[in-house]
Amino acid sequence: MMNVKEMSMELKLSYIRENSEALIEEARHLGLDHREFLMLFLEREVLRRKENGIARRLRQARFTNRKYLEDFDKSKYPPEVRHKFDSLETLKFIDHKENIILMGTPGCGKSHYAVALGIKACMASKSVLFISIPNLIIELREAMSLNQVSNYKRNFEKYDLVVLDELGYVSFDKDGCEILFNLLSNRNDKGSIIITTNLAFERWEEIFKDTMLTGAIIDRLAHRAHIMDFSREISYRMEDTIAWLKSTN
Incomplete structure (x- = not known):
């Protein structure tokens, strides 16, 4: 069975791949439930993609x-x-x-x-x-x-x-x-x-x-x-x- 990093790489989830352990620790420290934990992962990934998109469009401009x-x-x-x-x-x-x-x-x-x-x-x-x-x-x-x-x-x-x-x-x-x-x-x-x-x-x-x-x-x-x-x-x-x-x- 693949681990978190391997699955993140397969799904092209770069932020989760690079920061999964830190995110898990942050969720544990904040006492998040499973839903909140999943939302934290996804929100950070969406933010990374938005930032990457902006950087790409600025280069292309x-x-x-x-x-x-x-x-x-x-x-x-x-x-x-x-x-x-x-x-x-x-x-x-x-x-x-x-x-x-x-x-x-x-x-x-x-x-x-x-x-x-x-x-x-x-x-x-x-x-x-x-x-x-x-x-x-x-x-x-x-x-x-x-x-x-x-x-x-x-x-x-x-x-x-x-x-x-x-x-x-x-x-x-x-x-x-x-x-x-x-x-x-x-x-x-x-x-x-x-x-x-x-x-x-x-x-x-x-x-x-x-x-x-x-x-x-x-x-x-x-x-x-x-x-x-x-x-x-x-x-x-x-x-x-x-x-x-x-x-x-």
């Missing part, structure tokens, strides 16, 4: 850094922006396959908020991809050279949420614009997108170089989208620099 809503200072934004935060943080926009477009000057908190929403989505069992738009174009070109564009598109469409960072820092040639347009068009209505950009819509033609293509991209992304202007007179990085300089004097 490919965040370049970790930013959290708890560290985001909402008080520094105007009322018309602040009143939208609570609604977005319910993550219902993902369930409804709605987009978010965060505009504003560099250093105004767009990427922080986008990443923080992405991390919250991972913790809520949503699949997420984070990638800068320049890197997205590079990956698409590589997929084209390997004849794997169809696979790339299918993978891109399967995420509950895709966070596209830094639209506007690099312009594209005609091929790059068409590749991006095709990718976003295929994903339209299949999942949510968050885009951060330092340019208002009227300046997107500077990136895409083509009036009709620019209009078509905006039309698709802005449909059923939450559009927010995060612009601030002083960026977070400048505030940090000023505070650092004061602390050194």
Whole structure:
């Protein structure tokens, strides 16, 4: 007959396999009956699986850094922006396959908020991809050279949420614009997108170089989208620099 560890391994119950003796001792110390003892085992196993799932989704999301809503200072934004935060943080926009477009000057908190929403989505069992738009174009070109564009598109469409960072820092040639347009068009209505950009819509033609293509991209992304202007007179990085300089004097 198999022992507890062997049966746990067979059933892929990793927490019980690693901690069975400690759990038995804890149950004995607490004077738990058989039902309570079983619940203790199962609750710890469920918790472990949830934690492992979150860790896996965070790895798969490919965040370049970790930013959290708890560290985001909402008080520094105007009322018309602040009143939208609570609604977005319910993550219902993902369930409804709605987009978010965060505009504003560099250093105004767009990427922080986008990443923080992405991390919250991972913790809520949503699949997420984070990638800068320049890197997205590079990956698409590589997929084209390997004849794997169809696979790339299918993978891109399967995420509950895709966070596209830094639209506007690099312009594209005609091929790059068409590749991006095709990718976003295929994903339209299949999942949510968050885009951060330092340019208002009227300046997107500077990136895409083509009036009709620019209009078509905006039309698709802005449909059923939450559009927010995060612009601030002083960026977070400048505030940090000023505070650092004061602390050194």
